[in-house]
Amino acid sequence: MASPTRDSPAGGFYGGPRVPSFLIPRPELVAEISTAAPLTVVRGPSGGGKTVLLAEWSVNRPEDSPPGVWVTAHEGTATRLAFWREVITTVIDAGYAAYAPVFSRLVAEMRVTDDPRRLLVRGFGQLRTALTIVVDDYHHVRAASVHPDIVFLLEHCPHVSFVIATRTLTPLEDPSTALSLETVVVDPATLRFTLSETVAAFDQAGFEHAQTLGLAAHDITDGSAIAIRGLIVTLQRAPAGTAAQEISPELIDASASVLHDSVLGRLTPQTTEAAIRCSVAEVLTVDLVRRLSVTDDVDAAEECLVELEGAGVGMWSVTGLGRTFQVSAMARSILSAELRTRYPSDVEDLVRTAAAWALENDQPFTALRDAVSIGDLDLATRVAQSRWFTLLSYHAESVARLLSPLSIRRLYSYPILAMVLALAYSSSGAHRVRAIEMFGIANASAKLRSAKAGPAERLVLLTIQSASLRSTGNLDQAIGVTDRAMRLFADLSMQQRDELAGILPVMLEHLGLTLYYSGQADRAVSAFATSYAMAESTGAESRHHALALQCGALAMQGEIARVRPLIEQIRGEMWPEGWKEGYYGSLYRLAESLSALEQFDFPRAQYELHLMRAHVNLTEHWPLFRYAQAMIDLGLGQAAEGSAALEIDMTTISHLPAISDRSRALLDSCRAGLLMANGQGVKAESLLEDHPKTSPWTAVMWARRWLLSGQPDKAIRTLARVSGEEVLSVRLRSESLLIRAAAALRLENPAMALRNVDAAVRLMVEHHLRTPLMLVPRSDLVALQALAAARPVDPAAAVLSDLEQVPSVLPSALSTVRLAERELVVLNHLVNTGNMAEIGRELFVSTNTVKSQVRSIYRKLDASSREEALLRAHEHGLIGD
Numbered sequence: 001m002a003s004p005t006r007d008s009p010a011g012g013f014y015g016g017p018r019v020p021s022f023l024i025p026r027p028e029l030v031a032e033i034s035t036a037a038p039l040t041v042v043r044g045p046s047g048g049g050k051t052v053l054l055a056e057w058s059v060n061r062p063e064d065s066p067p068g069v070w071v072t073a074h075e076g077t078a079t080r081l082a083f084w085r086e087v088i089t090t091v092i093d094a095g096y097a098a099y100a101p102v103f104s105r106l107v108a109e110m111r112v113t114d115d116p117r118r119l120l121v122r123g124f125g126q127l128r129t130a131l132t133i134v135v136d137d138y139h140h141v142r143a144a145s146v147h148p149d150i151v152f153l154l155e156h157c158p159h160v161s162f163v164i165a166t167r168t169l170t171p172l173e174d175p176s177t178a179l180s181l182e183t184v185v186v187d188p189a190t191l192r193f194t195l196s197e198t199v200a201a202f203d204q205a206g207f208e209h210a211q212t213l214g215l216a217a218h219d220i221t222d223g224s225a226i227a228i229r230g231l232i233v234t235l236q237r238a239p240a241g242t243a244a245q246e247i248s249p250e251l252i253d254a255s256a257s258v259l260h261d262s263v264l265g266r267l268t269p270q271t272t273e274a275a276i277r278c279s280v281a282e283v284l285t286v287d288l289v290r291r292l293s294v295t296d297d298v299d300a301a302e303e304c305l306v307e308l309e310g311a312g313v314g315m316w317s318v319t320g321l322g323r324t325f326q327v328s329a330m331a332r333s334i335l336s337a338e339l340r341t342r343y344p345s346d347v348e349d350l351v352r353t354a355a356a357w358a359l360e361n362d363q364p365f366t367a368l369r370d371a372v373s374i375g376d377l378d379l380a381t382r383v384a385q386s387r388w389f390t391l392l393s394y395h396a397e398s399v400a401r402l403l404s405p406l407s408i409r410r411l412y413s414y415p416i417l418a419m420v421l422a423l424a425y426s427s428s429g430a431h432r433v434r435a436i437e438m439f440g441i442a443n444a445s446a447k448l449r450s451a452k453a454g455p456a457e458r459l460v461l462l463t464i465q466s467a468s469l470r471s472t473g474n475l476d477q478a479i480g481v482t483d484r485a486m487r488l489f490a491d492l493s494m495q496q497r498d499e500l501a502g503i504l505p506v507m508l509e510h511l512g513l514t515l516y517y518s519g520q521a522d523r524a525v526s527a528f529a530t531s532y533a534m535a536e537s538t539g540a541e542s543r544h545h546a547l548a549l550q551c552g553a554l555a556m557q558g559e560i561a562r563v564r565p566l567i568e569q570i571r572g573e574m575w576p577e578g579w580k581e582g583y584y585g586s587l588y589r590l591a592e593s594l595s596a597l598e599q600f601d602f603p604r605a606q607y608e609l610h611l612m613r614a615h616v617n618l619t620e621h622w623p624l625f626r627y628a629q630a631m632i633d634l635g636l637g638q639a640a641e642g643s644a645a646l647e648i649d650m651t652t653i654s655h656l657p658a659i660s661d662r663s664r665a666l667l668d669s670c671r672a673g674l675l676m677a678n679g680q681g682v683k684a685e686s687l688l689e690d691h692p693k694t695s696p697w698t699a700v701m702w703a704r705r706w707l708l709s710g711q712p713d714k715a716i717r718t719l720a721r722v723s724g725e726e727v728l729s730v731r732l733r734s735e736s737l738l739i740r741a742a743a744a745l746r747l748e749n750p751a752m753a754l755r756n757v758d759a760a761v762r763l764m765v766e767h768h769l770r771t772p773l774m775l776v777p778r779s780d781l782v783a784l785q786a787l788a789a790a791r792p793v794d795p796a797a798a799v800l801s802d803l804e805q806v807p808s809v810l811p812s813a814l815s816t817v818r819l820a821e822r823e824l825v826v827l828n829h830l831v832n833t834g835n836m837a838e839i840g841r842e843l844f845v846s847t848n849t850v851k852s853q854v855r856s857i858y859r860k861l862d863a864s865s866r867e868e869a870l871l872r873a874h875e876h877g878l879i880g881d
Helices: 027-033 050-059 080-093 106-110 116-125 146-156 175-180 195-204 210-221 225-237 249-264 269-280 286-292 298-310 329-342 344-360 364-373 377-386 388-394 396-403 408-412 415-428 432-450 455-471 475-491 494-499 504-517 521-538 542-557 560-571 583-597 602-610 622-635 639-651 661-677 681-688 696-708 712-720 730-746 750-767 778-789 821-830 836-843 847-861 866-875
Strands: 039-043 068-072 131-136 160-166 183-186 314-319 322-327
Touching: 027 050, 027 183, 039 050, 039 146, 050 131, 050 160, 068 080, 080 106, 080 116, 080 131, 080 146, 106 116, 116 146, 146 160, 146 175, 195 210, 195 225, 210 225, 225 249, 269 286, 269 298, 269 322, 269 329, 269 344, 286 298, 286 344, 298 314, 298 322, 322 329, 329 344, 344 364, 344 377, 364 377, 364 388, 364 396, 377 388, 377 415, 388 396, 388 415, 388 504, 396 415, 408 415, 408 432, 415 432, 415 455, 432 455, 455 475, 455 494, 455 504, 475 504, 504 521, 504 542, 521 542, 542 560, 542 583, 542 622, 542 730, 560 583, 560 750, 583 602, 583 622, 602 622, 622 639, 622 661, 639 661, 661 681, 661 696, 681 696, 696 712, 696 730, 712 730, 730 750, 730 778, 750 778, 821 836, 821 847, 821 866, 836 847, 847 866
Parallel strands: 039 160, 039 183, 068 131, 131 160
Antiparallel strands: 314 322
């Protein structure tokens, strides 16, 4: 290997800079650069720490690393020939081209060659050593041909590698480059100092309170190396020096004033003017610069950003908006202050322009924040109305923080903002009282404004009322509003629908939820399907939620045959991260659980609920999940545990989202079923008595109770009140038909029993249901099986032939023992003592009265002693454990 003509610095680099005394070690970034990739790009603003990082890397490389040269680009290396002359000359000066004649003639031959890239490959190919070439300040290289030159050279010379440090985004970072060449990129965000590194900088500078100062400095500077250095120097010069305990506003201003001259002093007057006006926006594009700087010249806007990048004011990056430019936090703060000094009357219009651009470019939270910052709540309302779903899907907490400072009086004038704030509060679960208050404000405000609104706006306001009333448990009022909204939706013209295109699918979801929880499941599913179709046609993300709502609603209805294809569809779709296990996928998970239940796969059903454990209690859907859990507990023989858990929920219900009477009836029916499975029929009755016997869930559970208490005629009469497809879901119809069949057989009416069991089987086969079987006592199922099998052709055999797989959940009979209220009080005192006189003193009655009531209790329980009475009372569910 040729020896360099001069000594190389430590680390084997010729021409490398000294490592500064204020170096803060950054081992993670050094390791990232040390991966031996052919191309490494370190990009960041002026003063961002690029050169210092590469200097640290150069002296920390392993001893067996290939040698290298350090080239610092400048204005004189802007052209293709000038750049390569600088690189080639540096390699020659370092002594690495002593036996490479073609390499030594490269500069001269590149002037005349028709194929400079092939010539570069020939020349670098003659080098007898692997070589790393660092090019610092690469942003000075203006010739577009240099970028593909480097890529071509690296593709054909595996012993050569390049490390580029630049302020600007170049084609070297394009995805196409990474496809042909392994590339490591340290971008500006990665280059920023971490919190621990910021603290280390203050510690190294000798500050006594480095931890406190580092925390504050990192928050102020967002990790900008030059800004951190500026604060350190300013603090060192302050009276307190290294004993400083805080970074005061005066010190921040002093540091900023130093940077102010550094920032503005590098810019032309035209660029300074544009930069000041553009400081209202966090992220800039050429189009936004053109709008804010009031110029139609696209090239001038582009040149403005190029100059800003060259001055180290910010940097280019590629985002979802395409090629964007971001001004550093400190520089933007300086420019923003300058804007308010020079053009105070223009600030609101500039912010409004930036907000409108953000809304057009699908940046709704930025648009909402800008609108609120200037008090333009009309614009904020337009943003919230058109991007409701996105704001709540991705920015709920930020929306709550942004809108919560608005006064109640102002929110009364803007129902859409009140509604969005209510939903943002509701989604977190931490501010349920505030959410209820905001729902009330949204409802009242929408009600006042809807009379004067046009059809499109009135539909929005009615939807707000519907969702607000439903969310606060006022379903009776909500359904009336929802009916009006659905009629108005049907009457909208295509032009009016187009006005609401961005929000209409989400509105239909909310209207559908009100319909569902009001007992109109078919209309709800139709609304969800329409919402899905609309969102699917535009690719809107709300389509995922609409599909999940269809899944859950159909599964609760028992239409599993329709649910399973939807489940398969969702399984195969890519949803935003966390959605399938979060609020938007909650009813999909419920459908997965209920589908598993219909196969008696209780562990899988439990697993699906487990995935939702962090979110269930934050949603209005929590009663549906409790239903699924109750079915799992029944199937696993854990009725007692399930009943106890549900009792806790019902006694501490205030910590859960508000529910309607219908949902409460579902929950009490679930608990009644668990109690009956545990032999506590009388206690189950006490729960069911709180609800109308015409409520579908309650009626079916009452019928089950009458069947188990030996009153099959009552079971049939109870079900007669709620028969018909328009009243009962597929699930409840299947359950009621099986109960009616069992009751008929107990009444020795085999013809009626067969009609009902056949009807139940047809429904269950059509809709892939099996759980209704486990909700009938095993003895009744066996009797129905025998009756059906006695026929020449048994249409029920497909379902009843294999009862061994069906969990035996309910007893064949339950007690009907009832105690008077006063007897129950005495019974509970008997648990603690058998002393009649003591019980009398506790209840302020005579001992004889207590004895009389105890005798009545013994008689009703068929007991002859206190111990026997307590045992029987527990068996009948009259006392707990």
